[in-house]
Amino acid sequence: MNPITKFIFELQGISLLVWRSFTGLFSRPRYASEWIRQMDLIGVGSLPIVLLTGFFTGAVLVLQTYLTLQAYSIQSSTGQLVATSLVRELGPVLTALMVSGRIGSAIAAELGSMVVSQQIDAMRAFGTDPNRKLVAPRLIALILMLPLLTVAADIFGLIGGAIVADTIYNQDVNAFVNSAREGIQVKDIIGGVVKPVFFGLVVGSVACHKGLSTTGGTVGVGKSTTDSVVIASIWVIIFDFFLSKALQYLLDIGKM
Amino acid sequence: MAKLEDTLNISDEEGFVTEFDAAMDDPYRVKPVIEFRDVRLAFDDKVILDGVSFTVRRGETKCILGRSGGGKSTTIRLILGLLKPDSGQILIDGEDITGFSEEEMMPVRQKIGMVFQEGALFDSLSVYENVAYRLREQNVEEEEIEHEVRRMLRFVDLEDAIDKTPNELSGGMRRRVGIARALVGDPEIVLYDEPTAGLDPPTARTICELAIKLRDLQDVSSIFVTHEMNNIGYLSSEYAIVTETGEVVLEKEGEKLCLINTEVIMLRDGKIAFSGTDEKLRSSSDPYIQNFVYGK
Ligand SMILES: Nc1ncnc2c1ncn2[C@@H]1O[C@H](COP(=O)(O)OP(=O)(O)O)[C@@H](O)[C@H]1O
């Protein structure tokens, strides 16, 4: 099959999966306990790595940009620069990439091994729709948890930045915080929370689709897992560009 | 043996099908439970089923023989509606399920119990939850679930394993839990996909005995996929009856009785290469069948 046809088929598969899962939410059974379990696994489970990533990203941003800004004598704006880059870009994207690596891969591997061991067939044979029981809870959990994780990463990033500014460059923490507060507007925060909603959808739907379309035994599971992480990560980065553009337009960001 | 009888609550009315002749005139029995009409299926360019037609009557066990990769599991997946044929029709209880949506398949699947090739137990659930799975989906009350689960685990002689997880079980035990899970809710059709593959001979024999009892005492229609000739030997030469003292025993077919509720079909290159009784299969002169049956 040529790559373009293949791509269109994959896109169709993913769209159908998402469509079926969301339309399934309007009728019973909904497996609410499964939603809670997934939110716990995905949200609470990813918190440590996301906080660490956020913290050191903020820290390294200050470490690197302070000197450049100092060259123009505007080092007092470090807080602003770090805050806007974190909230607009790095927080959402890095969190999505970390979650794709940790959760997307786990979802693809779990669903993939259920496919090859015929557990998905068994579910369907015994009266369960896997879209409702397996896909919908994971999608919902990712869509709800990713924005929260992103906010947590942003906050830890600012803390990391503040610590570096204070300890390495002797910039007063208050000055840093004030500059950061000046820099971020409500629109930035809205944008920074809207993005991860879409990233959650991308990571979840790619992982579920890859997992459920696994073929070829245990080797196939490995392939689905890697594919899912690679594809979801690429899409997060591509989507990020277009989402940023759309948000700039919708929220009037950057108009002087 | 006595244990089985009280677990199954077998009474005399409950489908005693050793006297076939009278039974076979009954219209309820004449209508096939499963029917394939010229079913074709290919994956990409690879033709798996190429015009397959057969029927399974009520209370009948159809053994499907064939090479690995010959489309046996695919046939079973088609019956459950997990796959759709490219052309042809599949009827369950006279109802054409070929165009059924996933939603419409659900009530049909409730009539069917499926024993998967490697067990396909849910790893994340205990044995109890595995067996209870179907009842939970139907929101049955906990008390009844527990009663059913225990009854089924007793039937496969695994009540002790109730709190274990599938990882703690041996291959034979997993297969028996799979059978218990399939039988919950007393389905009228049971599909076995190589239920004895990879098991030691006594365990394999036990599984065949379970299938014989279901066929003869519960009037279950089934498809039994296998490539072990001795399984077919058991299924087509022995039958289960309840004695006057209420015990379930297996007897060998003799002069007074010839089993006609078990037949064999053989798949070869997507077509049915043979269909008939075990005796006919063994006496066939076709070299392919000879090779399959006697391994030479
Ligand atoms: N979903 C699928 N996609 C592509 N090929 C498949 C699929 N399922 C089964 N096959 C192929 O169909 C053939 C028949 O498989 P199967 O019915 O499992 O055989 P068996 O008789 O051993 O049970 C095999 O060659 C298998 O590779």
Ligand SMILES: [Mg+2]
């Ligand atoms: Mg098979």
